[in-house]
Amino acid sequence: MIEVWGRANSVNVQKVLWCLGELEVPFERYDAGGLYGVNKEPDFLSRNPTGLVPLLSEDGFDLWESNTIVRYLAARHGAGSLWPKDPAACALSDKWMDYQLGTVFPAFKDAVLGLIRTVPENRNPDKIAASVRATADTLSILDAHLQDRDYVAGDALTVGDVALGSTIYRWLTLEIDRPPLPNLQAWHDRLQERSAYREHVMVPYRMESPA
């Protein structure tokens, strides 16, 4: 049985939960991180020395780093669907996982931490606004890419979409000054039609929501 350790409102845990939902692979989730603690305890740290969530465990095999977990699950359970069999097609999807982790989220991090994990009186509005502007720049590239395709790698959902979905949900639902990105919005509308996306990503994520 697959075990996922991590609170259900974490942007990174949600990638894994949504991936498992799309693959229809059974799993058990255990709360960890944030108000739940657990992730700084010796047993957790011995399996994931970063002390961050998510942590995936399958029959003694432990894995951390959300995008790596999504790649592993998709390769193991979704070859030919979430994980395209053709290496070039797969790379064109995988590229967007790196773009999410290495470009979009670093730009968005100050806005996410400021608006979701910081009480209003301690927020830095200039830092948040700069983060939103930087994120809009990174997302304009994704928006242009989505102009003539339904999903990042073509006409079907793949791992690149899974890595991006929970970040874009926050982008589209936080109270921020967003430029119109119509192709990104249309892509997100398509994600919302998927029950696993609604179940695992479209959930409360603010600081006052512990789970």
Ligand SMILES: N[C@@H](CCC(=O)N[C@@H](CS)C(=O)NCC(=O)O)C(=O)O
């Ligand atoms: N690069 C890591 C980042 C993991 C990460 O930053 N996780 C956050 C939650 S989104 C965390 O564990 N924060 C501490 C906590 O929740 O206690 C990944 O993608 O898995």
